[in-house]
Structures are given as C-alpha cells and as structure tokens.
Amino acid sequence: MPNKLEIINTALLKIGENPIESLTDQSASAILADKLFEPVTRSLQDSYKWEFIATKVEDYPDYFCGALVLKLAEEFCIPLTDNQALMRTLRDLFKDELKQAKLTDLRISGRAPVKNFSLINERY
Numbered sequence: 001m002p003n004k005l006e007i008i009n010t011a012l013l014k015i016g017e018n019p020i021e022s023l024t025d026q027s028a029s030a031i032l033a034d035k036l037f038e039p040v041t042r043s044l045q046d047s048y049k050w051e052f053i054a055t056k057v058e059d060y061p062d063y064f065c066g067a068l069v070l071k072l073a074e075e076f077c078i079p080l081t082d083n084q085a086l087m088r089t090l091r092d093l094f095k096d097e098l099k100q101a102k103l104t105d106l107r108i109s110g111r112a113p114v115k116n117f118s119l120i121n122e123r124y
Contacts, residue, residue, distance in 0.1 A: 001059035008033045011072035014090070015081050029080060036075050044068055048102055051109035063104040070094035 002010070009019035012029055020030040023037075044067060045053055052061050060068065074090040077083060 001062070002065055004037060007065060007069055008037060008072065010069045011076055012080075014069065014073040015077050015083075015086060017076070017080055029076070032076060032079055033072075036072065040071055040075055041068060044071055044098075047098075048105070051105050061105075061108075063101040067094065067097045067101045070097050 005020070005022065008023075012019055012033070017029050020027060020033065023030055023034040025031075044064075050064065052064065070090055071094050074087055074094055077087040077090055
C-alpha cells in the first residue's frame with residue numbers, strides 16, 4: 001500500500017510535475033498537496049460506502065488509491081499547470097477509475113451491484 005507521500009507524488013507525476021521530498025517543502029506543489037490531501041481523501045471516502053472503511057481497514061486498498069491519485073491530480077492540475085484540457089482528461093479518467101473502484105469494492109464485499117436501474121445507469 002502506498003503511503004501519503006507516494007500517493008501525492010504519483011498524482012504530481014500525472015500532471016508533469018516533479019515529486020516532492022516531503023510535505024514540509026516550501027515548493028508550490030508541497031504546499032498545495034499538504035492543503036488538499038486530507039479534504040480530497042475525506043471527500044472521496046464520504047462519496048461511497050466503502051467496504052474497507054466499514055471494516056476499519058487501516059490502509060487504503062489499491063483500487064481506492066488509484067481513484068485518489070487521479071482525483072488529486074485533477075485538483076492539482078489548474079493551480080500547478082493551468083492546463084484545462086489536462087484537467088478535463090483527468091476528470092474523465094477519475095470517473096472511470098472511481099466506477100471500477102466501486103465495482104471492485106462491491107465484489108470484495110460480497111454485495112451485489114444493482115443492475116439495469118435507469119437512474120443508476122444515467123448517473124454512472
């Protein structure tokens with residue numbers, strides 16, 4: 001399981017930024033990452049009833065980390081690169097990754113996904 005700094009550095013690399021050594025660096029990337037990591041992580045955790053949170057697993061599973069990395073990259077993109085096209089691409093990739101993460105979480109938990117429900121299909 002990647003740690004906080006590894007997750008942040010992976011997100012930075014996705015937008016073409018250099019990795020940081022620590023969150024106490026005085027670079028724009030480190031300051032932004034330090035401010036956004038916790039709220040973005042909490043928001044993603046609160047967006048869905050994740051099995052690993054319900055079972056009090058301490059580490060984030062890889063499927064959650066993949067979605068978190070893309071969401072962080074999306075959030076870092078405009079302040080660090082001012083590249084709106086890249087941000088839109090990251091948003092699309094995040095949506096796909098989030099959908100896969102939710103399906104993986106359902107499969108691991110043993111809960112069956114709801115199929116062929118028009119409102120769900122429209123939303124996701």
